[in-house]
Amino acid sequence: MYRISLLLGAMLSVCTSSFALPEEGDDFQDQCTQEQVTILYYQGTAYCTASVNGINYPLSLFVEKTTESSVILNGGNGASCRAQVPFYTSEASVRNVCKRVPAQPFYRMEHTYLGCISQRATGKLNWSRYQNKLYFVERSVNGGAFQPVGTFTADSPVLQYSISPPGGRFVYRLQAQETTNGVYGSWSYVTLNVPNCQGMKDW
Structure with a gap:
């Protein structure tokens, strides 16, 4: 049983190391x-x-x-x-x-870092917003799979984050959808190297 556990552990390690996150451009289309x-x-x-x-x-x-x-x-x-x-x-x-060009509607996120507040790395993400569109945001933490953050509209508040120590590598991605015809655009990505705010005074 011990040898089987070691073998399964090695197999899981190989599978984990070969996992690759999607990147911007993976879902772009050919324009000729x-x-x-x-x-x-x-x-x-x-x-x-x-x-x-x-x-x-x-x-x-x-x-x-x-x-x-x-x-x-x-x-x-x-x-x-x-x-x-x-x-x-x-x-x-x-x-x-x-x-290769992105499928429309396609929008890029803008990142503003606000500093360490209450020992948490704080910032905001924003993008151009229009009526008749939905905006889906997902996040990957330190190379993990993307998880939903929320669904936004033109009237939603600016997306803010507040990340506890030790920080790390956070990748956010954004996809827009036309509500009139249900068409989805390509994902846009922004990578944040979030600092460790432990012991840091507020900026």
């Missing part, structure tokens, strides 16, 4: 646009001269159509040099250019 680009092609005989032990070796090679403007030519006696490939033609093309 099309742009016109010009592709340059090269073709023809490439020439260069390689020098080995003071002796020059002219090298050449016919290069088929490629997008590379230069090639490495290799000859005997270890001769090697880079040669330019003649320009051949150009071609217009359209490609997709994508970037």
Whole structure:
């Protein structure tokens, strides 16, 4: 039984160490646009001269159509040099250019630290608020899973925190929802390294 307990403990330790919290951007979406680009092609005989032990070796090679403007030519006696490939033609093309953007509605929290008050780290979190939206706030403490803090509206008071010693690493995240259609936006995150206010006088 003792050996089984040790094995289970080791397995739990491995599982805990591999747990990763979600981060900002994990739920972002691809936003793609099309742009016109010009592709340059090269073709023809490439020439260069390689020098080995003071002796020059002219090298050449016919290069088929490629997008590379230069090639490495290799000859005997270890001769090697880079040669330019003649320009051949150009071609217009359209490609997709994508970037990751947050799903809307998306708002960022602003953090204001108010100092140590009654030996507790105190501050407030605020964000832009609008009617017809709900705001959900969650918190992770020292790498733990996110837990709900509360649901807020445009008329809710500013979110304040008061954290007892020893402080630690607190990650807050915010998600907004349109009440008219139920659509959720992406999460925004703010990380607080909360100080230990034990024995500290009020600021």
